[in-house]
Amino acid sequence: xxxxxxxxxxxxxxxxxxxxxxxxxxxxxxxxxxxxCAACRKEIELLAFFSQEVRRRIDMATDExxxxxxEKAVIVKALRQRRSSIGSAWFSxxxxxxxAVAVASVLLFIGYRQFKxxxxxxxxxxxNSFTGPISSVMIFETPNTHQTILWYNxxxxxxxxxxxx
Amino acid sequence: xxxxxxQNRIVNDDExxxxxxxxxxxxxxxxxxxxxxxxxxxxxxxTLDAEESRDILQEVLLQVYRSIHRFxxxxxxxxxxxxxxxxxxxxxxxxxxxxxxxMHTPLGEDGEDIGDVPASDLPSPExxxxxxxxxxxxDKAMRQLPEAARTVFVLxxxxxxxxxxxxxxxxxxxxxxxxxxxxARKRLKEILQPLVEDDA
Ligand SMILES: [Zn+2]
Numbered sequence: 496x497x498x499x500x501x502x503x504x505x506x507x508x509x510x511x512x513x514x515x516x517x518x519x520x521x522x523x524x525x526x527x528x529x530x531x532c533a534a535c536r537k538e539i540e541l542l543a544f545f546s547q548e549v550r551r552r553i554d555m556a557t558d559e560x561x562x563x564x565x566e567k568a569v570i571v572k573a574l575r576q577r578r579s580s581i582g583s584a585w586f587s588x589x590x591x592x593x594x595a596v597a598v599a600s601v602l603l604f605i606g607y608r609q610f611k612x613x614x615x616x617x618x619x620x621x622x623n624s625f626t627g628p629i630s631s632v633m634i635f636e637t638p639n640t641h642q643t644i645l646w647y648n649x650x651x652x653x654x655x656x657x658x659x660x
Numbered sequence: 661x662x663x664x665x666x667q668n669r670i671v672n673d674d675e676x677x678x679x680x681x682x683x684x685x686x687x688x689x690x691x692x693x694x695x696x697x698x699x700x701x702x703x704x705x706x707t708l709d710a711e712e713s714r715d716i717l718q719e720v721l722l723q724v725y726r727s728i729h730r731f732x733x734x735x736x737x738x739x740x741x742x743x744x745x746x747x748x749x750x751x752x753x754x755x756x757x758x759x760x761x762x763m764h765t766p767l768g769e770d771g772e773d774i775g776d777v778p779a780s781d782l783p784s785p786e787x788x789x790x791x792x793x794x795x796x797x798x799d800k801a802m803r804q805l806p807e808a809a810r811t812v813f814v815l816x817x818x819x820x821x822x823x824x825x826x827x828x829x830x831x832x833x834x835x836x837x838x839x840x841x842x843x844a845r846k847r848l849k850e851i852l853q854p855l856v857e858d859d860a
Pocket of ligand 1: 503504505528532533534535536
């Protein structure tokens with residue numbers, strides 16, 4: 496971009512500059528560079544514009560939410576939870592049973608589907624899922640073909656995603 | 661909820677936590693009001709789905725209600741809430757469901773169009789078209805970011821968190837925050853720049 500003694504273009508530095516994460520010396524260097532380099536000035540402008548568009552997009556989404564209704568629903572659920580938590584000690588015994596029931600219901604469901612008319616197409620829906628110690632299963636319905644799909648997922652998936660990129 | 665009226669007094673987060681732990685019901689309502697918009701904005705930024713974001717908002721608030729007695733103040737209340745929200749959004753079931761849904765519902769076919777805007781406060785047709793374009797372009801671009809990069813980008817750009825706060829919320833290293841933000845911007849630029857130049 497630049498031919499004389501100006502410091503070279505540095506996108507990573509610009510990204511940190513935009514976030515206000517530079518120390519005084521780095522900041523002076525970037526600003527010195529920006530004074531000389533039209534390409535980087537344009538870059539900064541573009542980045543700021545995209546950020547603004549993303550914020551605007553999210554503001555639009557937030558403006559459409561009926562927060563009072565959600566608040567009401569949450570408070571009702573919270574109070575109900577509180578009242579029912581007292582007599583629920585025996586409920587923890589069910590934990591052992593749940594995976595078994597889940598497996599059974601999945602098998603039943605798959606069997607049942609052989610005889611059932613395909614339902615009206617809703618966009619892909621999770622029909623059922625359960626998590627086990629070794630692998631987890633999720634069952635989807637595809638909108639077009641009405642296939643049932645099992646996704647196997649190892650327990651370490653979460654960490655793998657965390658470490659990616 | 662409850663008959664107790666809070667005087668015109670600002671209850672800071674530390675006090676809010678104490679009141680919640682003591683079981684004051686008004687404190688939960690205050691928490692909901694203080695954080696509902698932030699939680700929703702993060703959830704929407706990551707999931708780009710209104711229905712899913714509403715569910716996540718409810719789940720996060722209920723989880724806080726259930727587990728507030730375990731909150732020890734190692735992180736701030738807001739960091740803790742951000743962390744719970746991000747974890748909910750990146751829960752493997754949700755990630756898979758999202759991937760699956762995006763594969764099968766191209767943009768503009770998910771029922772979210774300009775018809776959603778209530779008739780009483782309609783902006784001008786030009787603004788509505790521009791808004792719809794923004795929506796679709798931004799959604800399309802954001803969908804193309806890896807989940808981890810999108811998360812960091814949303815925490816930075818929407819919530820205005822510092823690199824250090826982002827590292828605390830997501831449990832990744834400072835250098836990783838920096839590089840994910842850089843890559844997110846680079847990718848967004850690749851996707852959005854041609855559109856900007858078309859308009860010119
Ligand atoms: Zn330059």
